């Protein structure tokens with residue numbers, strides 16, 4: 001969380017968010033503040049509720065995890081606010097996204113060009129995800145995988161693994177980070193070949209190195225190309 005995001009939550013009249021995220025920031029919410037929480041999949045309803053409250057001149061905070069502009073609520077809130085056509089002012093407050101939070105736990109795997117791909121096909125067709133995986137792998141980006149796997153959804157990660165192995169060496173360093181910055185945080189560095197042996201769930205982010213990524217003193221590093229002999 002950034003200090004600005006913390007300030008906004010602490011000074012809100014209304015806090016709106018997926019219930020798991022609201023629980024994570026509970027200690028920052030002042031007593032008497034209205035909390036509108038809900039389940040996954042009700043994002044449009046939450047955005048509408050937030051806009052309605054803003055129209056009552058309330059300071060409304062919509063919570064996302066990490067950064068709200070990365071697979072978060074920022075887009076849908078802007079879209080819903082525009083639908084109302086009444087000029088509700090919306091400020092997008094940046095946070096620390098899982099890609100960089102996870103990278104920091106692994107070392108420095110993202111100091112060169114990288115691509116971020118979500119393996120969730122709830123809102124993006126799987127064919128397009130596959131196309132993006134192939135393009136990013138072929139172009140030698142380091143690749144960050146969000147939404148890699150849930151209890152009932154293991155196939156996308158297996159398919160992604162097969163695609164990545166077509167373009168990248170089995171010994172490519174891979175980092176698997178669960179609950180970055182939260183209780184229960186765990187970071188593992190492995191290889192692409194062994195990726196499917198790792199514990200991966202919906203609070204996990206996976207970082208796949210590019211062809212130059214290596215292990216330096218146990219940390220995952222993608223060299224930027226500096227000449228260290230100088």
Ligand SMILES: C[S@@+](CC[C@H](N)C(=O)[O-])C[C@H]1O[C@@H](n2cnc3c(N)ncnc32)[C@H](O)[C@@H]1O
Pocket residue numbers: 064065066067068069070071072096097098099102145146147148177178179180181182201202203204205206
């Ligand atoms: C819907 S996306 C939300 C991303 C979020 N807006 C962000 O910027 O990090 C959910 C995915 O983000 C990743 N994620 C979110 N929080 C995480 C954390 N604390 N540790 C590791 N991965 C996380 C996981 O891959 C999870 O499946």
